[in-house]
Amino acid sequence: xxxxxxxxxxxxxxxxxxxxxxxxxxxxxxxxxxxxxxxxxxxxxxxxxxxxxxxxxxxxxxxxxxxxxxxxxxxxxxxxxxxxxxxxxxxxxxxxxxxxxxxxxxxxxxxxxxxxxxxxxxxxxxxxxxxxxxxxxxxxxxxxxxxxxxxxxxxxxxxxxxxxxxxxxxxxxxxxxxxxxxxxxxxxxxxxxxxxxxxxxxxxxxxxxxxxxxxxxxxxxxxxxxxxxxxxxxxxxxxxxxxxxxxxxxxxxxxxxxxxxxxxxxxxxxxxxxx
Numbered sequence: 473x474x475x476x477x478x479x480x481x482x483x484x485x486x487x488x489x490x491x492x493x494x495x496x497x498x499x500x501x502x503x504x505x506x507x508x509x510x511x512x513x514x515x516x517x518x519x520x521x522x523x524x525x526x527x528x529x530x531x532x533x534x535x536x537x538x539x540x541x542x543x544x545x546x547x548x549x550x551x552x553x554x555x556x557x558x559x560x561x562x563x564x565x566x567x568x569x570x571x572x573x574x575x576x577x578x579x580x581x582x583x584x585x586x587x588x589x590x591x592x593x594x595x596x597x598x599x600x601x602x603x604x605x606x607x608x609x610x611x612x613x614x615x616x617x618x619x620x621x622x623x624x625x626x627x628x629x630x631x632x633x634x635x636x637x638x639x640x641x642x643x644x645x646x647x648x649x650x651x652x653x654x655x656x657x658x659x660x661x662x663x664x665x666x667x668x669x670x671x672x673x674x675x676x677x678x679x680x681x682x683x684x685x686x687x688x689x690x691x692x693x694x695x696x697x698x699x700x701x702x703x704x705x706x707x708x709x710x711x712x713x714x715x716x717x718x719x720x721x722x723x724x725x726x727x728x729x730x731x732x733x734x735x736x737x738x739x740x741x742x743x744x745x746x747x
Contacts, residue, residue: 494622496508533687537617539722541615541646553619562594569593570595577599580599613647616642619652640671661735664738670690677731681720
């Protein structure tokens with residue numbers, strides 16, 4: 473009870489003192505560490521007991537790329553934040569090189585607080601604009617994860633036709649793009665339109681697990697996903713080594729493939745019931 477009281481007091485103190493200038497701020501309670509750009513929106517959440525655990529549901533859904541590419545050689549991540557995805561991939565994908573691209577040096581400066589491992593041959597953190605990095609680098613990642621946000625929301629350059637075209641060109645031949653969108657973002661239909669100029673119908677949109685986010689999956693190669701039974705079989709195998717609900721994500725992937733093909737079903741600013 474005392475622990476709950478101390479966490480509540482820490483949160484109330486944070487609400488009272490949090491700045492509103494968009495600078496990254498850290499809230500520490502007894503059980504968790506969180507990153508914020510304002511008092512109300514949580515950018516990252518880390519369990520102090522299990523720092524590598526994916527606490528936020530949308531991060532677990534983004535790991536659904538494993539259903540399409542279970543053993544990537546290289547992952548490019550746009551947006552480091554508190555490093556949740558970077559830490560998880562570094563720990564659980566030992567044969568994968570992870571490159572995290574973060575535009576804000578103040579966020580990178582918090583990496584030790586969020587227990588992001590030091591750089592080695594498998595982990596690199598680059599301070600750069602993610603869209604420019606994708607357009608100008610020669611590396612061919614198997615997976616690109618897009619989770620870049622500022623205080624006001626997603627930067628405009630991460631939702632354009634040029635950006636998606638650059639991602640498509642940069643990805644390896646069987647590569648997968650995964651992008652996180654806020655559910656309340658009224659521009660989601662625009663992002664889908666722009667993404668379709670590069671990926672065509674090779675896309676799916678899922679409501680993320682336990683959170684107010686949508687997850688876009690887009691891939692190179694065959695236009696259609698494997699059959700649901702094949703995805704479920706992959707999920708069951710992957711769940712023996714990953715603490716992720718990939719069975720749910722497999723079902724959402726197939727459902728989201730149908731939604732993308734029907735523009736009347738695309739999300740509006742209000743919640744689209746996709747469960």
